Amino acid sequence: MDNIILEMRGITKTFPGVKALDNVNLKVREGEIHALVGENGAGKSTLMKVLSGVYPAGTYDGEIHYDREVRHFSTISDSEHLGIIIIHQELALVPLLSIAENIFLGNEIATNGVIDWPKTFSRTQELLTKVGLKEPPTTRITDIGVGKQQLVEIAKALSKKVRLLILDEPTASLNETDSDALLKLLMEFRKQGMTSIIISHKLNEIKTVADKITILRDGGTVETLDCHSEDISEDRIIKGMVGRDMEDRYPPREPKIGETLLEVKNWNVFHQQHRDRQFLHNINFNVRAGEVVGIAGLMGAGRTETVMSIFGKSWGHKITGEVFMHGKQVDVSTIPRAIDAGLAYVTEDRKQLGLVLNNNIMHNTTLSNLNAVANNGVIDDHKERKVATDYRSKLRIRSHSIYQEAVNLSGGNQQKVVLSKWLFTSPEVLILDEPTRGIDVGAKYEIYTIINQLAAEGKGILMISSEMPELLGTCDRIYVMNEGRIVAELSKQEASQESIMRAIMRSGEKH
Amino acid sequence: MVAETSAPKTTPSIGDYLRNNIREYGLLVALVVIMLFFQFLTAGVLFRPVNLTNLVLQNSFIVIMALGMLLIIVAGHIDLSVGSIVAFTGGLSAIMLVKWGLHFSIVVPLCLILGGLVGAAQGYWVAYRKIPAFIVTLAGMLVFRGLTYLVLQNRPIGPFPKDFQLLSTGFIPDFLYFINPLPGVITNFFALVAVLVLVALAIYNGVKDRRTNELHGTENEPFAFFVLQMGIISAVAIFLGFQLSTYKGFPNVLVVMALLIALYTFVTTRSTIGRRIYAMGGNEKAAKLSGINTERLTFYTFVNMGVLAALAGMIIAARLNSATPKAGVGFELDVIAACFIGGASASGGVGKITGAVIGAFIMGVMNNGMSIMGLGIDYQQLVKGLVLLAAVFFDVYNKNKG
Numbered sequence: 001m002d003n004i005i006l007e008m009r010g011i012t013k014t015f016p017g018v019k020a021l022d023n024v025n026l027k028v029r030e031g032e033i034h035a036l037v038g039e040n041g042a043g044k045s046t047l048m049k050v051l052s053g054v055y056p057a058g059t060y061d062g063e064i065h066y067d068r069e070v071r072h073f074s075t076i077s078d079s080e081h082l083g084i085i086i087i088h089q090e091l092a093l094v095p096l097l098s099i100a101e102n103i104f105l106g107n108e109i110a111t112n113g114v115i116d117w118p119k120t121f122s123r124t125q126e127l128l129t130k131v132g133l134k135e136p137p138t139t140r141i142t143d144i145g146v147g148k149q150q151l152v153e154i155a156k157a158l159s160k161k162v163r164l165l166i167l168d169e170p171t172a173s174l175n176e177t178d179s180d181a182l183l184k185l186l187m188e189f190r191k192q193g194m195t196s197i198i199i200s201h202k203l204n205e206i207k208t209v210a211d212k213i214t215i216l217r218d219g220g221t222v223e224t225l226d227c228h229s230e231d232i233s234e235d236r237i238i239k240g241m242v243g244r245d246m247e248d249r250y251p252p253r254e255p256k257i258g259e260t261l262l263e264v265k266n267w268n269v270f271h272q273q274h275r276d277r278q279f280l281h282n283i284n285f286n287v288r289a290g291e292v293v294g295i296a297g298l299m300g301a302g303r304t305e306t307v308m309s310i311f312g313k314s315w316g317h318k319i320t321g322e323v324f325m326h327g328k329q330v331d332v333s334t335i336p337r338a339i340d341a342g343l344a345y346v347t348e349d350r351k352q353l354g355l356v357l358n359n360n361i362m363h364n365t366t367l368s369n370l371n372a373v374a375n376n377g378v379i380d381d382h383k384e385r386k387v388a389t390d391y392r393s394k395l396r397i398r399s400h401s402i403y404q405e406a407v408n409l410s411g412g413n414q415q416k417v418v419l420s421k422w423l424f425t426s427p428e429v430l431i432l433d434e435p436t437r438g439i440d441v442g443a444k445y446e447i448y449t450i451i452n453q454l455a456a457e458g459k460g461i462l463m464i465s466s467e468m469p470e471l472l473g474t475c476d477r478i479y480v481m482n483e484g485r486i487v488a489e490l491s492k493q494e495a496s497q498e499s500i501m502r503a504i505m506r507s508g509e510k511h
Numbered sequence: 512m513v514a515e516t517s518a519p520k521t522t523p524s525i526g527d528y529l530r531n532n533i534r535e536y537g538l539l540v541a542l543v544v545i546m547l548f549f550q551f552l553t554a555g556v557l558f559r560p561v562n563l564t565n566l567v568l569q570n571s572f573i574v575i576m577a578l579g580m581l582l583i584i585v586a587g588h589i590d591l592s593v594g595s596i597v598a599f600t601g602g603l604s605a606i607m608l609v610k611w612g613l614h615f616s617i618v619v620p621l622c623l624i625l626g627g628l629v630g631a632a633q634g635y636w637v638a639y640r641k642i643p644a645f646i647v648t649l650a651g652m653l654v655f656r657g658l659t660y661l662v663l664q665n666r667p668i669g670p671f672p673k674d675f676q677l678l679s680t681g682f683i684p685d686f687l688y689f690i691n692p693l694p695g696v697i698t699n700f701f702a703l704v705a706v707l708v709l710v711a712l713a714i715y716n717g718v719k720d721r722r723t724n725e726l727h728g729t730e731n732e733p734f735a736f737f738v739l740q741m742g743i744i745s746a747v748a749i750f751l752g753f754q755l756s757t758y759k760g761f762p763n764v765l766v767v768m769a770l771l772i773a774l775y776t777f778v779t780t781r782s783t784i785g786r787r788i789y790a791m792g793g794n795e796k797a798a799k800l801s802g803i804n805t806e807r808l809t810f811y812t813f814v815n816m817g818v819l820a821a822l823a824g825m826i827i828a829a830r831l832n833s834a835t836p837k838a839g840v841g842f843e844l845d846v847i848a849a850c851f852i853g854g855a856s857a858s859g860g861v862g863k864i865t866g867a868v869i870g871a872f873i874m875g876v877m878n879n880g881m882s883i884m885g886l887g888i889d890y891q892q893l894v895k896g897l898v899l900l901a902a903v904f905f906d907v908y909n910k911n912k913g
Binding site for chain 2: 312314334336339345352353354355356357358359363367368374377378379382385421425
């Protein structure tokens with residue numbers, strides 16, 4: 001009964017000025033799926049870095065017992081030797097190498113430095129079968145989707161004789177089908193006796209797969225819940241994470257909907273790379289003042305591409321169609337023109353596309369509207385400082401000052417900086433692409449509150465999200481997209497997870 | 512004092528401040544140490560007025576080009592062609608002045624424009640056609656060197672008219688000779704007065720900045736530091752100014768260089784263009800999605816580099832009193848090294864004008880000092896290479912530690 005594979009006792013890890021982990025305890029039984037949850041900054045990733053040897057023994061206090069012995073890992077390869085494999089959120093695959101090359105990278109099947117390709121391929125084939133991938137081993141990583149890349153990572157872990165698999169937000173960038181496949185795979189591995197630790201923000205997924213849930217808050221262990229002895233609700237988990245009851249995950253709002261602000265008609269776009277392929281077909285939609293409009297759809301449905309092609313033609317090619325603001329046609333052919341027309345686009349990828357990470361909060365805040373804090377091209381320091389300070393307090397960006405670099409902020413605060421940047425351009429329609437991806441529950445609530453405030457001020461909000469409950473909880477109207485087309489428009493009353501899925505499925509049958 | 516402690520942002524301790532700003536002070540300290548080191552090794556020749564003047568004349572063009580190169584490196588690119596542009600524009604100016612007999616007041620602006628066009632020709636491929644700058648400017652390096660040989664027909668052209676030579680060899684005249692208190696020692700009283708006025712202005716501005724910062728609750732450097740820094744810089748400036756005033760005063764080139772340094776410092780720290788270049792170098796995609804015309808910005812950084820390289824080309828031609836096809840060979844490396852020694856990051860988004868200028872002078876003082884000591888070009892190259900590596904290692908080490 002007492003087959004504990006891993007026990008971390010009293011782990012304390014301090015960085016200059018911050019106690020990242022304070023006396024954390026974690027006990028994992030052999031053959032279980034153990035979920036690790038907590039808000040961003042709660043210490044989940046730090047704990048896993050301590051475990052895998054990224055932070056070598058001696059730089060933290062406390063003990064790690066693995067396989068009934070005290071272990072002192074000083075490098076990642078030490079922990080890998082014992083079968084502890086960590087798969088990070090940002091995948092560590094080389095895009096231009098094949099699946100087989102990636103799986104055995106650094107661990108090649110070779111004699112005297114000469115690679116045995118036949119053996120490599122046959123081993124790869126075996127591993128791919130185990131994770132349910134049908135791609136040939138010679139396929140390049142760049143040619144397969146994120147979901148399949150994640151599976152390749154797992155295959156790579158399997159090749160190293162994994163006993164304890166750690167997954168850091170494995171489904172963050174996957175659509176529902178891929179997520180489901182991944183979770184099923186984890187459950188399959190559990191049957192075979194493998195132990196996994198999964199870090200995730202998606203509580204519904206955790207509920208489905210986890211045997212135990214350990215909750216961290218502010219660098220300390222709050223509690224470990226046993227999913228088999230009691231029925232754990234999502235609200236129960238959230239309560240542990242935020243330390244308070246969260247009555248409602250979505251703040252209430254009384255919509256006051258006005259005239260039509262943004263209207264897009266007959267929008268057709270060809271694919272950016274495959275230039276002869278039409279990607280978006282005859283898109284028509286509108287957003288009214290004070291309204292929050294959602295776009296639902298599976299990954300690859302063309303949601304991000306739609307809004308990016310509208311926002312200064314920043315995606316696609318051979319774009320045709322009309323865009324109206326207040327009923328008047330506007331020119332959105334470049335990003336500055338789209339901004340002038342009153343549009344703002346908060347990207348789904350804030351690190352790559354949203355922020356200049358090595359610039360501070362102030363510089364990021366004013367970037368899109370620098371002329372507003374400058375006279376004849378000379379920046380007015382005091383004005384700029386005031387703008388940044390105002391947004392910092394208005395959006396409650398937690399940082400030690402406006403001079404903190406964006407790279408050192410948590411996901412939620414980074415997102416607020418991106419929001420500040422766009423709010424400072426005083427847009428009439430704000431396009432939000434996955435605004436709460438990868439940020440914790442508390443910060444999500446704050447983002448929703450901001451969205452509600454903006455709608456109350458009479459702005460139009462267009463929101464893309466892959467989390468259906470989020471759309472249902474915040475939107476007044478939802479468009480459903482599939483395969484480059486808008487396939488349904490649902491009012492708040494009509495919209496439900498089922499009706500959205502039904503619209504997607506039905507449109508799929510037609511083609 | 513009470514007001515300070517109750518302010519929302521406390522002044523950081525000296526230790527913290529030093530740790531956060533070690534790069535900038537380290538660089539300045541390194542320059543001073545290297546100067547003192549060679550002053551000692553050359554038995555006092557380094558600081559002699561004649562040699563100081565030479566130091567300025569020999570390095571002005573590297574400094575001037577480093578200003579443009581820093582913008583290019585911050586923008587995330589590189590320009591290998593500046594040495595060839597120097598030769599090309601120098602050659603063109605020689606043809607216009609010597610062969611066609613044009614007046615320098617026409618030739619100088621014309622060559623600056625031509626330099627801008629050369630920069631534009633390269634910037635076009637980098638900015639709008641997305642060809643890596645390394646390749647475009649490598650091609651440019653060959654093309655413009657080849658064109659230089661063509662236009663000069665393989666022969667040096669010279670000598671230049673006197674008025675054009677003044678660009679490099681002229682000095683600011685002593686406007687204040689009639690009130691010179693020590694005519695026996697000081698030969699250009701104006702230079703000394705100018706330095707004193709500038710130092711006074713710098714101190715006044717420094718104090719004013721601190722006061723406005725306090726008013727707005729912005730972090731100030733510790734007061735002791737401010738005093739120490741101001742004191743050292745003032746003392747060094749007055750000493751150098753005094754030395755120059757006992758010779759011929761300020762070289763014209765020094766004034767041109769100082770004005771350009773001031774201008775580019777202003778552009779990088781205070782202007783929207785400067786801010787946008789840093790943002791673009793830090794994350795080009797994010798900058799573009801924020802509404803910045805990144806193509807145009809990149810294009811103009813190359814145009815700017817072309818203009819500065821043309822200016823440098825004319826200064827060199829005027830100094831050598833002839834335009835040769837071999838002028839400026841290898842200058843691109845000195846200029847790029849100056850930027851990297853000065854703390855610019857090869858991946859873009861990071862770097863300061865003051866850093867690049869100090870970097871250029873570190874190289875310059877080493878060149879000069881080693882030449883006086885009679886070390887050959889072999890040792891000079893070796894030492895310079897190691898210093899470059901050490902400086903960048905220091906950066907990387909610091910970054911990893913923090």
